Amino acid sequence: MKLLNHAKAGTLESGDVFITVTPGEELLIRLDSPVKQQFGDAIMDLVRKVLEEQEVTSGTIELSDQGALDCTIRARLMTALERASKGDVS
Amino acid sequence: MSRDNKVVATLSDAIRRSGLKDGMCVSFHHHLREGDRVLNLVLDECARLGIKNLKVNASALMACHRPILERIKDGTVSHIECNYMHKALGGPISKGALESEVIFRSHGGRPAALTRGESVIDVAFIAASTADRAGNCNGREGKAAFGSIGYAMPDAEMANHVVIMTDHLVEYPLSTASIDERHVDSVVVVDSIGDPEKIMSGTTRITRDPVGLLIAGYAANAILASGLLIDGFSFQTGAGGISLAVAHYLGALMREQKITGSFASGGITGTLVDLHEEGLFEKLLDVQCFDRDAVASIGKNTMHREISASTYASPASKSAVVDHLDVVILGATEIDTNFNVNVHTDSNGIIMGGSGGHSDTAAGSKLSIIVAPLMRARLPLIVDRVSTISTPGSDVDLLVTQFGMACHPDNDELRLRLLDAGLPVFSMEALKEKAESLTGIPVRRLPEGRRVASVISRDGVLLDTIKARV
Amino acid sequence: MKRSLLFIPGNRPNMIQNGLVLPADALIFDLEDSVLEEEKDAARTLVASALSSLDFGSKALVVRMNDMSSPHALKDIQAVVQAGCESILLPKTEHAHDISELDRWLDTVEQEAGIPTGSTSLILLIETALGVEKAYELAKASKRVKALALGAEDLAANLGCERTGEGTEILYSRTRLVIAARAAGVEVFDTPFTDAYDEGGCFLDTVFAKKLGFDGKLCISPHHLAPIHKAFTPSQEALENALEVQQAMQEAQREGRGAVALRGRMIDMPVLKQAKRVIQWAKASGMLKGEVDDESGQ
Numbered sequence: 139m140k141l142l143n144h145a146k147a148g149t150l151e152s153g154d155v156f157i158t159v160t161p162g163e164e165l166l167i168r169l170d171s172p173v174k175q176q177f178g179d180a181i182m183d184l185v186r187k188v189l190e191e192q193e194v195t196s197g198t199i200e201l202s203d204q205g206a207l208d209c210t211i212r213a214r215l216m217t218a219l220e221r222a223s224k225g226d227v228s
Numbered sequence: 229m230s231r232d233n234k235v236v237a238t239l240s241d242a243i244r245r246s247g248l249k250d251g252m253c254v255s256f257h258h259h260l261r262e263g264d265r266v267l268n269l270v271l272d273e274c275a276r277l278g279i280k281n282l283k284v285n286a287s288a289l290m291a292c293h294r295p296i297l298e299r300i301k302d303g304t305v306s307h308i309e310c311n312y313m314h315k316a317l318g319g320p321i322s323k324g325a326l327e328s329e330v331i332f333r334s335h336g337g338r339p340a341a342l343t344r345g346e347s348v349i350d351v352a353f354i355a356a357s358t359a360d361r362a363g364n365c366n367g368r369e370g371k372a373a374f375g376s377i378g379y380a381m382p383d384a385e386m387a388n389h390v391v392i393m394t395d396h397l398v399e400y401p402l403s404t405a406s407i408d409e410r411h412v413d414s415v416v417v418v419d420s421i422g423d424p425e426k427i428m429s430g431t432t433r434i435t436r437d438p439v440g441l442l443i444a445g446y447a448a449n450a451i452l453a454s455g456l457l458i459d460g461f462s463f464q465t466g467a468g469g470i471s472l473a474v475a476h477y478l479g480a481l482m483r484e485q486k487i488t489g490s491f492a493s494g495g496i497t498g499t500l501v502d503l504h505e506e507g508l509f510e511k512l513l514d515v516q517c518f519d520r521d522a523v524a525s526i527g528k529n530t531m532h533r534e535i536s537a538s539t540y541a542s543p544a545s546k547s548a549v550v551d552h553l554d555v556v557i558l559g560a561t562e563i564d565t566n567f568n569v570n571v572h573t574d575s576n577g578i579i580m581g582g583s584g585g586h587s588d589t590a591a592g593s594k595l596s597i598i599v600a601p602l603m604r605a606r607l608p609l610i611v612d613r614v615s616t617i618s619t620p621g622s623d624v625d626l627l628v629t630q631f632g633m634a635c636h637p638d639n640d641e642l643r644l645r646l647l648d649a650g651l652p653v654f655s656m657e658a659l660k661e662k663a664e665s666l667t668g669i670p671v672r673r674l675p676e677g678r679r680v681a682s683v684i685s686r687d688g689v690l691l692d693t694i695k696a697r698v
Numbered sequence: 699m700k701r702s703l704l705f706i707p708g709n710r711p712n713m714i715q716n717g718l719v720l721p722a723d724a725l726i727f728d729l730e731d732s733v734l735e736e737e738k739d740a741a742r743t744l745v746a747s748a749l750s751s752l753d754f755g756s757k758a759l760v761v762r763m764n765d766m767s768s769p770h771a772l773k774d775i776q777a778v779v780q781a782g783c784e785s786i787l788l789p790k791t792e793h794a795h796d797i798s799e800l801d802r803w804l805d806t807v808e809q810e811a812g813i814p815t816g817s818t819s820l821i822l823l824i825e826t827a828l829g830v831e832k833a834y835e836l837a838k839a840s841k842r843v844k845a846l847a848l849g850a851e852d853l854a855a856n857l858g859c860e861r862t863g864e865g866t867e868i869l870y871s872r873t874r875l876v877i878a879a880r881a882a883g884v885e886v887f888d889t890p891f892t893d894a895y896d897e898g899g900c901f902l903d904t905v906f907a908k909k910l911g912f913d914g915k916l917c918i919s920p921h922h923l924a925p926i927h928k929a930f931t932p933s934q935e936a937l938e939n940a941l942e943v944q945q946a947m948q949e950a951q952r953e954g955r956g957a958v959a960l961r962g963r964m965i966d967m968p969v970l971k972q973a974k975r976v977i978q979w980a981k982a983s984g985m986l987k988g989e990v991d992d993e994s995g996q
Binding site for chain 1: 712739747748752
């Protein structure tokens with residue numbers, strides 16, 4: 139997947155994760171989470187895995203987590219990536 | 229000041245008359261909750277008078293007591309004993325704001341320690357919403373009325389010097405007194421002992437969250453299945469949304485089965501007042517009023533009785549209310565595979581609570597039930613070992629979550645009754661695995677700094693310690 | 699058996715997770731009316747992810763797709779079928795050709811996912827006058843159709859009538875749907891009760907629907923699950939009758955008799971079917987705790 143535009147997905151509701159994706163030169167992943175200590179590593183691993191699957195090698199991915207489960211993080215990230223690869227400037 | 233008039237002009241006078249010196253212990257109750265002005269007022273005055281290294285023995289410290297951190301910085305306060313500490317204070321203390329260790333007790337353990345001489349109060353500052361010139365006082369009347377003054381009664385009886393602080397002085401004698409003049413040394417009139425808006429949280433509310441209601445429904449059905457729900461039944465529950473929902477569902481079961489309970493106890497809320505007024509519980513035994521409905525009820529109803537913390541839960545009393553309790557509903561931040569419960573610290577080991585009456589009621593009751601969601605925002609409730617033991621597992625009978633319940637292995641009879649009733653019973657390990665199958669296995673890094681608190685059991689024994697998070 | 703089918707907004711992770719524990723018989727993950735247009739893609743991905751990763755136990759898993767005229771419809775199907783959705787709820791059903799087209803999409807999607815063809819069933823949501831008029835024809839339009847369901851709020855708008863508590867304005871639509879469903883040999887579910895906190899009202903509404911012959915009720919609030927299940931709890935008398943019928947049937951089978959008799963009267967298929975339903979309802983509400991043998995498969 140090639141990132142063409144800035145995009146976002148998810149919400150700040152409990153159990154959700156708000157993700158923004160921005161095209162860029164380097165790969166930067168920023169995680170803000172109330173469970174960073176307990177699940178920070180696991181979440182980062184999951185994000186890297188999805189990026190690898192989608193062949194995304196650069197860009198800034200920012201996650202504002204509210205205790206989302208893996209299936210939610212994966213879904214929101216996929217949606218953000220798909221929206222970012224559309225080329226929409228909205 | 230004379231024997232028939234103990235009113236002194238200022239707080240400063242009262243403090244001087246008390247003989248309060250460096251290193252002594254002062255006490256406060258928390259019946260004014262987040263509206264309290266008294267604790268801060270007294271400590272500020274002590275600071276002005278240059279008194280240092282005071283030990284503060286408060287039944288609980290709330291967020292509004294944050295200024296105590298300033299008193300620690302300027303050396304006025306050097307030690308703290310309490311039964312509960314709001315995270316607004318717990319956070320900084322966990323990071324090392326206090327050099328000495330906080331002593332955490334329970335609502336029953338605090339008066340027991342006084343009785344046994346393990347802790348000593350030099351000067352008790354007791355806020356009362358109405359008082360007379362001799363110090364007869366109560367919390368049921370006056371503009372800042374808060375209801376029961378139960379936590380202050382042991383202080384009045386056992387402190388070396390007692391100062392009553394009120395914003396409503398009435399003619400002698402106050403015949404509706406909860407604290408008797410024979411214990412009182414002086415009376416100070418202040419503009420306001422507390423903000424009435426913040427003293428009471430209006431009405432406490434039953435949760436509307438469907439998962440919370442599910443947990444409450446399971447708990448009520450567990451009580452029914454236990455065989456304890458018969459005439460003469462006694463019950464206690466907390467003020468949280470799920471705890472109140474249990475009372476609500478229990479009320480429905482009692483109505484249906486035409487059961488009359490003997491008493492409901494503890495922190496009293498409108499929900500329990502309603503059940504009592506309907507005739508489902510004959511008496512209310514009140515150590516603390518949580519809302520306006522409870523305050524109104526205690527003011528007008530002789531079956532709604534105020535009780536001292538000693539009567540409520542002290543193991544040093546010849547008997548206490550908790551010893552007569554059939555069922556108590558409690559919460560938890562964490563519970564481990566040995567059923568030990570933590571209500572002192574969060575998943576990161578930071579102080580944000582305390583036992584309150586948790587360990588007392590768990591110890592005294594026939595059936596202690598912990599109600600809690602299996603995970604809170606991805607954090608699992610069940611851990612291998614709690615970061616702090618507030619209540620030992622041997623006093624905990626049942627955990628009820630939305631995914632099912634776990635019965636203490638020593639309580640075979642209960643487990644069989646629950647299974648017989650078709651309730652979803654699992655082992656604690658199975659529930660833990662269920663949570664982890666959803667959340668993943670959390671990485672736990674507990675605080676490893678110096679000791680910042682000791683948790684003392686109601687019997688005066690060291691139960692656990694809390695370390696600093698640096 | 700689906701006494702209750704609970705709608706879960708498809709873009710709300712917290713509510714999807716609640717679906718793990720709420721005691722509904724079926725969960726309907728909604729991609730349609732409860733999801734904003736600009737979030738349709740997010741909801742679809744979230745529901746598919748949840749279906750494939752989370753264990754919802756024995757609850758039936760249904761997805762309400764966007765209607766066949768929507769640009770999202772095919773993508774909805776492609777995402778959720780391979781994720782483990784068992785039934786599709788098709789909103790605003792009016793034309794048999796839409797059902798046929800959906801049928802073909804499902805054939806393709808099932809094949810691509812390696813699932814046996816025909817595994818995904820359809821529930822048709824009837825929400826318009828035309829839908830009510832053609833209900834029988836629509837129910838017969840595909841072998842996948844297993845149930846009809848009534849959506850009275852949109853229907854009332856379409857009919858130009860006012861929705862009321864006692865529901866006279868939808869009475870004909872309700873009974874018409876029951877007739878169409880029975881004639882077509884499929885199940886039928888009643889419209890959701892709309893006042894989220896009026897549990898008493900929901901109970902009465904469900905009792906009425908059950909009287910009319912509905913198999914279950916669509917549900918828009920978890921607070922309605924208890925009253926719906928209570929309404930479907932048989933009386934002790936009804937249960938005893940049903941158990942008698944079941945016993946008579948089992949005896950007949952053991953003795954190799956084709957005809958089943960009870961108290962001198964022949965019992966025919968519909969009565970046997972109803973007895974089965976009553977026993978299932980009784981089991982679901984905890985009235986029978988393994989005291990009775992499961993009836994032999996029929």
